[in-house]
Amino acid sequence: MGRVQGKVAIVTGGAMGIGAATARLLAEEGASVVVADVAEAEGQALVADLATPGLFLRHDVSSEADWDELARTVTARFGRIDILVNNAAIQIPASIADVTYADYRRIQAVNADGAFLGCRMAVREMARSGGGAIVNVASVASHSGEAGGVAYSASKGAVRSLTKSVAVFCQNAENGIRCNSVHPGVTDTPMLRAMRADLGLEPQSPHAGDPRQVAYAVLYLASDEALLVNGAELLVDSARTVTPPPPKR
Template structure:
């Protein structure tokens, strides 16, 4: 028996990276997982490999119509949604002067507005399920500043605030809402970075998608007294700069 038997989960961005790891982790605990993504072939392949009650649905997280359809089809075929994992996200690198307004809006639309649309569309289903959990994938960039990723940082800081607001609003319905803040995770988004990028961290390596997925699973299954909280996986960056030791001491 899995800890999520009879539960129904929608995972956005499920066709790759962290989203795939989250979908696998939830399915391994018995959840019926809807892999939601714009990458049809990869998403359908993952759903087939997950087996059981897993499904794929095409979902552009910036489309209200897509969200309404995905939620309605999920509830019709599998039952009310009890877990929403908003994992889909994009980034655009470059200083402000080189980023177009269209690119800025696109990043914010996917990372922030997409999560808002998802919560808005699925909240009634979560209520019908008697409660549940929403996990929003923010970032270390939602807790501290980095140069040349202004749109990404704005979206992830915004998602952090949106999470807290939704947690307060949905608590009476027994719906918990938390955010996850990964640092450097080895995914296609970080493919251009070598290991030197993490050399100064207390844990001097890239994290793995499965490590993030285990945190999401913990929030869903075990963090039952937590809502509106940030859960951080950053290799120790927020602890501060590394200690400087004098070998003569």
């Protein structure tokens, strides 16, 4: 018996990185997994390799129409939605001094608006079927300033407080829905490797965490093991946020 046996889960940005690790783990633990992503080839390949029969949907989290279509398709195919992992995000490094407004808006549209549209869809659908679990993948960037990632950090702060507002609403409504956030630290994914390559660094950081370790945190919050956990934030960063490394000399 898996930890999410028989549940229907959607993972946005599920084709690569933390999303892919999460999709794999949820399927290994018995869920039917819908991988929603703009990366079609990677998403299709992943779904073909999941432990349970799943579904790939080409889906842009910043599109309201795509969310409507996803809700229709998933409920028609699986009957309900039990778990939504709002994981998709983008990063365009820039400071407050040099960020363009267009890049700032694009990051908010994917990272913050995408999570909002996902939560709204999930609350409406899950309330109809008696409850469910939403897990928003934020970042340690929601807890600390990021000199070189102002738009990304602001978007993750939005996801952090969105999570709590959704949780309180659902608690008051007694609709059986929980909403929590996971805050990874530096994790070895295509996003991190691309950023490091842009900075002229080796793509693989020796300090980066394994995406599967983040996936385990998502699994816990998505499962019925966390039925009393609502509005919580789970740091998955080896204590780097609570105890930052000493300044370099």
